[in-house]
Amino acid sequence: MNWLLPDYLADALPLEAAQIERLRRLTLDLYARHGFELVMPPLVEYLDSLLTGSGQDLMLSTCKLVDQLSGRTLGVRADMTPQVARIDAHLLNREGVVRLCYCDSILHALPADQAASREPIQLGAEIYGHRGVEADIEVIRLMAATLSTVGAPADRIDLSHVGVFRALTQAAGLTPESEARLFKLLQQKDATNLAAACADIAEPWRSAFLRLPGLYGDATTLARARRELPALPALAAALESLQRLADAMPELPLSFDLADLRGYHYHTGVVFAAFRHGFAGAVARGGRYDGGGTAFGRDRPATGFSLDLRELARLAPQLAPRAAIAAPFAEQAGSPLAGTIAKLRAAGEIVVEHLPGAAEDSRCDRRLVRNAVAGASGETDAQWIIEVINRG
Known part of the structure; x- marks a missing residue:
């Protein structure tokens, strides 16, 4: 049956294709009005370029093939963010703040979950060249504006900061193996096994790790965290960044979850994810990833977000067929x-x-x-x- 497609791949039929294209135009026009410039990286690159630096976590997601011209291994991109970081650091090579956006297909070797496509259409926006929390505020607002513009506003935007967990693991002197185990248990909110894994950790670090899963909710969560967690400079700085975000964006449905460590090995600061009722996972997600361009010759601070336009097209109000x-x-x-x-x-x-x-x-x-x-x-x-x- 030569009409069958591989698992987790699908055609976009006329109505869906029209919806995706309509939303692509809406969102890219929105980004252009905010000063973001569109870039279009190639679908395939040499594998070592795709997986350099911030792209190392993509190894298992990347489909690989041999370039018949050079004999080198190519990768089909599984995430456009490392490519855009390369463009900023190596090709544009501008001083100061650079705002870039993108929208194109990517390919995953395996689906992210049972409902996900292996060929998402990744839409995103990135700010390079600014280390301040102001850039994080701008991209979070732009993410929220993206969802509102297409008629699917976020019901909740979760914020966290990898600096909280990182400060505790460093202060506790954990081995990489112990850190990885705690990270997994925190992501799963597995309180029973977390307590067992923390049994040999000295106080006050043991109690701090056990408190993390309970530190979620509205902005009062940050005050509780300051009271309940050890007074470490790096941890205090992370909480201060989150407090500034809360103070700057009272118009958004912000919540905080200090055990949420999505992208822990990739991100360097604040992380965030937008959710909508009726959709199981995050609609959009992002965070700060300073140093993403280091492997390409420049150490550039960076922050941004991305989403799957295919998923967004299903969440947005549906188009009626045009007569x-x-x-x-x-x-x-x-x-x-x-x-x-x-x-x-x-x-x-x-x-x-x-x-x-x-x-x-x-x-x-x-x-x-x-x-x-x-x-x-x-x-x-x-x-x-x-x-x-x-x-x-």
Whole structure:
């Protein structure tokens, strides 16, 4: 059956494709108005470039093939963010703040979950060259504006900071193996096994790790964290960054979860994710990843977000099929019929020319017909008018 596609891959049929394209235009126009410039990295690159630096965590997600020109291994991108970091650091090589956005297909070797596509359309925006929390505020607001613009506003935006967990593991002197185990248990909110894993950790670090899963909720969570967690400079700085975000964006549905460590090995500061009722996972996610361009020659601070436009297209209000006008086939380019069709299309109408011998397009609810009227000289002048199609 040569019409079957591989698992977790699917065609976008006309209505879905139209929805995706509409949202792509809406969002990229939004980003352009905010000063973000569009870039288009290639679908494949040399594998060592795709997995350099911040891309190392993508190894298992990346599909690999051999370049028949060079004999080197290529990778099909599984995430565009490392590519955009390369463009900023190596190709643009600008001083100061750079804002870039992107929208294109990526490919995953395995689906992220049972409902996910292996070919997401990744839409995102990144700010390079600014270490301050102001850049994080800008990208979080832009993420929220993205969802509102397409008619699927976030019901909750979770914020966390990898500096909290990182400060505790360093102060406790954990081995990489112990750190990885605690990280996994915190992500799973597995309180029972977390307590067992922390049994040999000295106080006050043991109690601090055990408190992390309970430190979630509104902005008062940050005050509780300051009271309940050890007074470490790096930890205090992380909480201060989160407090600034809370103070700056009271208009957004922010919540805080200090055990949420999505992208822990990739991000260096604040991390965030947007959620919407009725959708199991995060609709969009992002965070700070300073140093993403180091492997490409420049140590650049960076922060940004991305989402799957395919998923967003399903969450946004659905398009109704647009009605069309059926018209006879205009064989002569300069004929009155051809001119009438051109004027209707210029006005935004869909006009489908009826090919001889073919059935009329079912989307058409109107028809262009010839209307013979008497001119002032008494001669017959052929004109074209629109009439409603009655299919009853």
